[in-house]
Amino acid sequence: MRICVIGAGYVGLVTATCFAEMGNRVVCVDLDGERVARLACGELPIYEPGLEPMLKAQLASGQLGFTEQLRLGIHRADVIFIAVGTPTSEDGSADLSHVLAVADELGERLDHACLVVDKSTVPVGTAERVAQRINGGLARRGQSARVSVASNPEFLKEGSAVDDFMRPDRVIVGCDDERGRELLRQLYAPFLRNHDRLLCMGVRAAEFSKYAANAFLATKISFINEMAGICARLGVDIEEVRRGIGSDKRIGTHFIYAGCGYGGSCFPKDVKALIRTAEHEGIEPGILRAVEARNALQKTLLFQALREHFNGHLQGRVVALWGLAFKPGTDDLREAPSLVLLDALLAAGARVQACDPVATPTLARRYAEHLAGGQLLLSDSPYAVSEGADALVLVTEWKQFRQPDFRRVRAAMRMPVLFDGRNIYDSGQLAELGFLYRGIGRPAVGGCQASAA
Ligand SMILES: NC(=O)c1ccc[n+]([C@@H]2O[C@H](COP(=O)([O-])OP(=O)(O)OC[C@H]3O[C@@H](n4cnc5c(N)ncnc54)[C@H](O)[C@@H]3O)[C@@H](O)[C@H]2O)c1
Incomplete structure (x- = not known):
C-alpha cells in the first residue's frame, strides 16, 4: 500500500517506519525542515x-x-495518517489547530479519493470535523473525489514503541464505512498474525476509547499514590501492600507502583482534555479532578521530603538526581516529575548534579543559564553526580540505576541519604550499607551516618 504519515514525532516516526518495514511504500511529512x-x-x-x-x-x-x-x-496515497501533536490549550482542552491545519491543507491539495486516518489523540467528533474540512475543500476546488475519515488511536508506549507497534495488544479501528475498515484490516494484518486483535467500532467510540484508556491508567497511578500517602502515616510499607493487592487478578500487577507522579506527553494532557470534555457536557468529572490533583501533589513530594530532611535549609546543599526523562527508555521530558523537583531545588538555592542516560542534552537546552552559572551539573555517570552530594534522589527508574555499586556511591557522597522516588531499592540492604533510605509511602530506614557533615 502507499501510505502517507503526517507528523514525524514519536508516533508518526514509529508508525511510518513500522509500516515501511511490513513492505508498504511510506512517505512521512513534517513541517519542521531541520x-x-x-x-x-x-x-x-x-x-x-x-x-x-x-x-x-x-x-x-x-x-x-x-x-x-x-x-x-500524499501523491497517490491509499491511506493518509494524521499523527501531529494535540497539546493542551489554555482552557485545558486538546488544541486541534495542528490537526485542523492538516485537514485544511489536505482539502486544498488532495486530488484523489483515499482514506484519512486520525492517529493523533483527539476528542470525540474530530473525525467528523476533519472530514468536513477536507471534503469542503475538495468540493470548492470542483474535485469529485471525497475522502472518508477513520479513527485509529495509537497505544504505543515511549521506550518500547517499536515493539508495541509491531506486536500490539490491540488495534482499534473506528470507521463507519466498510471499505475503510477493510483497508485498515489489510494494513494491520501482518502485525496481528499471532492473534487477531483488531477491534472495529464506531468512529466516536474509537476516539473516546483512547481518552478512557489513558484516564484509567492515570487513575490507577494516582490511586496507589494516595494509598502510599496513607501508608506513610500509618507506618505501613506500600510495597508490601502493592504485592498484596496485585496478586488479585481483578486488580492486576500493572500501574500500581507508588512513585513521584506520572508525566509525559499523554496522561497529563489527556486527563485535562477529558475533564474539559466532561465539563462541556455538564458532567462533574470528580474522579478525573482528583487524579490530576493527586498527581500534582505527588510531583512535589520529593522536594518536600528533602526540605524536611534539611530542616528547610537547602541553600548550598548538593543534591544528586538519577533520572530526568519522564520514564525510562525515552528522552522525553514533557511534564516530567524531575522538572518540578529540579525547579524547586534550584529556586531553594541547592546545587544539582543530575544524570540521565539519554535526556541530558534536552535538559541542557532548557537550563543553559543554570549550567553556565554552575548551579547545575549534568553527566551520564551516576557515580560522577554522587560526588560530594548531601542527598541522592532516584527520579526515573532506568535499568542503569537498578543495581549500582552502592559502596562506591556511599564513598562518593558527603552524606549517605537516598530518596527513592520509584521505590525500586531494598531499603534494608541500603540501611545495612549505611544509608538513610526514604521511599514513597515506605517507612524511613537507616541512620544518617555522615562521612563528613
Ligand atoms: N508520544 C506518545 O507516546 C503517544 C502515544 C500515543 C498517542 N500519542 C498522540 O499522538 C499524537 C502525536 O504525538 P507525538 O508525541 O508523536 O507528538 P510530537 O510532538 O512528538 O510530534 C508531532 C510532530 O508533528 C509535526 N507537525 C505539526 N503540525 C504539522 C503539520 N501541519 N504538518 C506536518 N507536520 C506537523 C511537528 O513538527 C512534530 O514533529 C498526539 O495526539 C499524542 O497525544 C502520543
Whole structure:
C-alpha cells in the first residue's frame, strides 16, 4: 500500500517506519525542515530503542522517505495518517489547530479519493470535523473525489514503541464505512498474525476509547499514590501492600507502583482534555479532578521530603538526581516529575548534579543559564553526580540505576541519604550499607551516618 504519515514525532516516526518495514511504500511529512533533513540522512531527532536501525534500513531500501511538502507525501496515497501533536490549550482542552491545519491543507491539495486516518489523540467528533474540512475543500476546488475519515488511536508506549507497534495488544479501528475498515484490516494484518486483535467500532467510540484508556491508567497511578500517602502515616510499607493487592487478578500487577507522579506527553494532557470534555457536557468529572490533583501533589513530594530532611535549609546543599526523562527508555521530558523537583531545588538555592542516560542534552537546552552559572551539573555517570552530594534522589527508574555499586556511591557522597522516588531499592540492604533510605509511602530506614557533615 502507499501510505502517507503526517507528523514525524514519536508516533508518526514509529508508525511510518513500522509500516515501511511490513513492505508498504511510506512517505512521512513534517513541517519542521531541520527534522526532515536529519531524518532523510537516517538521523533520529528522538531517542526510541530499536527505531534507528529500522529507519536506516527502510531509507536504504527506498520504502521510506521524508519530505516537508504535503503535496509530495500524499501523491497517490491509499491511506493518509494524521499523527501531529494535540497539546493542551489554555482552557485545558486538546488544541486541534495542528490537526485542523492538516485537514485544511489536505482539502486544498488532495486530488484523489483515499482514506484519512486520525492517529493523533483527539476528542470525540474530530473525525467528523476533519472530514468536513477536507471534503469542503475538495468540493470548492470542483474535485469529485471525497475522502472518508477513520479513527485509529495509537497505544504505543515511549521506550518500547517499536515493539508495541509491531506486536500490539490491540488495534482499534473506528470507521463507519466498510471499505475503510477493510483497508485498515489489510494494513494491520501482518502485525496481528499471532492473534487477531483488531477491534472495529464506531468512529466516536474509537476516539473516546483512547481518552478512557489513558484516564484509567492515570487513575490507577494516582490511586496507589494516595494509598502510599496513607501508608506513610500509618507506618505501613506500600510495597508490601502493592504485592498484596496485585496478586488479585481483578486488580492486576500493572500501574500500581507508588512513585513521584506520572508525566509525559499523554496522561497529563489527556486527563485535562477529558475533564474539559466532561465539563462541556455538564458532567462533574470528580474522579478525573482528583487524579490530576493527586498527581500534582505527588510531583512535589520529593522536594518536600528533602526540605524536611534539611530542616528547610537547602541553600548550598548538593543534591544528586538519577533520572530526568519522564520514564525510562525515552528522552522525553514533557511534564516530567524531575522538572518540578529540579525547579524547586534550584529556586531553594541547592546545587544539582543530575544524570540521565539519554535526556541530558534536552535538559541542557532548557537550563543553559543554570549550567553556565554552575548551579547545575549534568553527566551520564551516576557515580560522577554522587560526588560530594548531601542527598541522592532516584527520579526515573532506568535499568542503569537498578543495581549500582552502592559502596562506591556511599564513598562518593558527603552524606549517605537516598530518596527513592520509584521505590525500586531494598531499603534494608541500603540501611545495612549505611544509608538513610526514604521511599514513597515506605517507612524511613537507616541512620544518617555522615562521612563528613
Ligand atoms: N508520544 C506518545 O507516546 C503517544 C502515544 C500515543 C498517542 N500519542 C498522540 O499522538 C499524537 C502525536 O504525538 P507525538 O508525541 O508523536 O507528538 P510530537 O510532538 O512528538 O510530534 C508531532 C510532530 O508533528 C509535526 N507537525 C505539526 N503540525 C504539522 C503539520 N501541519 N504538518 C506536518 N507536520 C506537523 C511537528 O513538527 C512534530 O514533529 C498526539 O495526539 C499524542 O497525544 C502520543
